[in-house]
Every structure is written in C-alpha cells, then in structure tokens.
Amino acid sequence: MKTLISVCSILLLMLLASPEANSQTTNSTVQTVSFGVSRPIKPILHAVENLQQSQGSITSSEINDLQSQLKQQSSKVTVSAMNTPSSSAHMDLLSVLESKQPIANSKNSVVLTVTE
C-alpha cells in the first residue's frame, strides 16, 4: 500500500512539474475596492429649522423626536439639547448643526451636541 502511495505521489509530482503545467491561456488577478457613503447631516437641518420657526422653542420630547429622525438617516448621529432657545439662538443652533461642534449658550441655557 505504501509503495502504491509513493508511486502515485511521484506521478503527481511529475505531472505538476511537466511543461504542460506551465502552459495556460487563462490568467487572473484581483483588486480590492473599498467604498462607502457618509453624507453631511446638513440636509436634515431643515427639520430643525422648521421646528423652531413653527414653535419658537424646542422641548426635550421634540429633541428626542428629532434624534429619532436623525438616527433613521445616520446611526452615528446623536443630538442633545435642553430648554428653550430664543429666536436669537436660532442661527447658533443651525451653525452648530452644520459645524457639528457643541455649543453652550448660558443666556438661553442651550446646550446642543451633535456628533457623528
């Protein structure tokens, strides 16, 4: 049995080493392509703007609703804000959202954080 296996092994090696093994009409190569989508959250700022324009203030529950909307579009986004910003703080709120930087407005007691 061992002799048979040895003979078969030698024949297989000879076959692999034969010139035919080096002959080929087909040859392949591969590339890896990485991709993704990471859009800015600017498009969803209209929801914030509309909310403030219509009510002039944002409550905690509304912030939670807003965050739910944001998370539907990007799982990486978190928003936190408290109290009621005045109309003067409205632009600050938008700029914060656009710049994605936290802001603290002690006068109006607005603390908003957007992270992505």
Place this chain on the structure above:
Amino acid sequence: MKNSFATIHQAPRVKIPTAIVLFLLVISTFAELRAQGYTNVATQSVTIEVKPISRISVAGNPSQLIIKDEARGNEQSLISDDNTKYSLSTNVGNMKIVASINDRMPAGTKLMIRLASSKAASEGVVDLSNAMTPVNVVTGIGKGIESNQTISYTFAANAEVQDLPATSRTITLTLTN
C-alpha cells in the same frame, strides 16, 4: 691493373632524412584519423514547442471611494478613481479581459469599471454591481504586450443612501480566450 671489382657500379645509396620519414608518418596518421571522422556520424533529434502563455497583472488597489457630498434631489452621487494600472502579455490571439465581483453591491449603489486599451477594444464603462459571472471589459486582444493601461472605478449612490459604512468588494480580472 685496376681491380675489376672496383669497376662495379653500385647504385648510389640515397639517404632519406629521418625527419622526413617522421613527417610522412604523422601526415598519414592524421589522414587516417580524418577519414575515420567523415564516416562516423552521430544524430540527435531536438523537439521545440512554444506553449500558450497569458499573463495579466495589476498595480495596487484603488483609493477608498467614499461619497461625502450632499444628495441633490434624485441625482446619483459619483466618485471615481483611475490611479491603478494593468499590464498583460500573451502569445495567443483574440483574447479578452473579463471582470467579476465577489458579492453584489448594496441596494442603491453601483460599482462600475472601465479598462483602457491601446491595442484592443475597450467595452467602456461596465456595471459590475451584479456581475457575479464575468462580463467583458476588453475584447480583441492580439498577441503581444500591453503595459500600464488605466483602470477606472466609479462608485455611485442614489440620493436615498444617506449612510453606508465602508465596505469592500474583490474584483477579479481574467485574461482569457
């Protein structure tokens, strides 16, 4: 009285120099050896064959294709990379390059490829998004070499695709007949 024996004429004895004898002996030996050489012929049979060989290679991988711009209406967002090259050599005529992807692209996205060719016919921009089975990208490749031909990838995402974590696909380029 003269001695009668003295009158006997003897043939003059010719002395052949030893050097000449040796020279003639050597010449005759060489002649014999040479004659033997002409009658001794050896033959060999040499078999030659050129096997069909085809090679294709690429240089590196494309940069990450990340769409970061804001969606505009229903327009697709596109991003491209054309920084990688391919080279090939073949001694077989009428070859082609086919491409395939290892997995389908995510919903709302597309991955397209274009291979330039200076000697053959490029199929232009080819959608690989669902090309699990190979599709033609270059055809009519003749015998010879093509070096440093441009590979272009384009990734497209529909407007509704807001966030897609970076992922990857393996593209296989095959030179075949």
